[in-house]
Amino acid sequence: MITVHHLNNSRSQRIIWMLEELEVPYQIKRYQREATMLAPDALKKVHPLGKSPVITDGEQVVAESGAILEYLAERYDLEKRLLPTGQEAHLQSRYWLHYAEGSLMPLLVMKLIFSRMGQRPVPWLLRPIGNAFGKGVQKAWLDKQLATHRQFIEQHLSKNTWFAGAQMSIADVQMSFPLQALSARGGAAVSPAIQAWLKNVQARPAWQRAIEQGGEVQLS
Template structure:
């Protein structure tokens, strides 16, 4: 039996979605974030990094969303439902699998951190300076970078209904967390193509089942 160590309001929602798309049986071990929004120490008993998601499969313990999704596709997807067969689509598939955490998510995390420098748990004595620093970095660098990423994603989805082409793939599942976080921030103006992609995702029964299993998906700092 596959076991998902699932943290609320986290990227582990992607693993639940993948499992539902593949119609695989699994069990969930649930964890709640601390008041600081950090993962609880209990997760370190499962994997040394103490992060979620973690997948257990008959003694094999895997961390990192992308690695887990690729593992599931390679070991539990004999019909290749979630990996395109077209060579050009596979290039896109590989790119978006890595882009999600390698390029887009770091920008969103930096936005979250710098947007929080004027708030607890930052010590009260330096919050004013922290707020000014955070706003400065966002204005000078982060906002421009995120605008570039938003335009890039919009341009791609203007020509493709899914990230790897004509059909849903693990690339969409991997992109779901940062793409939805980008939309939730609402700072990039209208993104009609990404919004249309979001609607296609939310119409999928597997997505709906994953939300029922994992709980509402929300994004800190939005």
């Protein structure tokens, strides 16, 4: 049976959603973040980097969200429900699958870091400087970058129900976490096409079952 090594409040939530969409039996092994918000050392017993998400399927260990989603789709999606077969849809699905972590998430991680530079664990004497520096970087560069990406995604979703077109695909599963983060941190709360996509996702029974199993993700 597949085991999802699930870190609370993390990208591993979308792996649970993928498994619910495919109706593949799985179990969850839960891990809690440390006070530093980092993953516990126990995850290093599963994979040397000690990161989540990671799954085990028998003796097979698979890490990295995109690799896990492709592995699950190729092995268990025999009806091709989440793997578009048309050339254009296939290319779009592949693009957004890699865009999520390659282009968008690094900016969102930076947004989180720079927004917390006036908080612990930064020493209290340095927090005013850290706060000013973090706000300066966000205003001068980071927020403009996120706005460009938000407009790019909004334009695409204004023409497509799902990222690969009319059919939901693994690209939508992959994009779920960064778009939740973008909505919370990057101004996408006022982007109607992105919000419509999020509502479509959240209305899916498989998504709702995944939330019941893995818990809500808090990204604000």
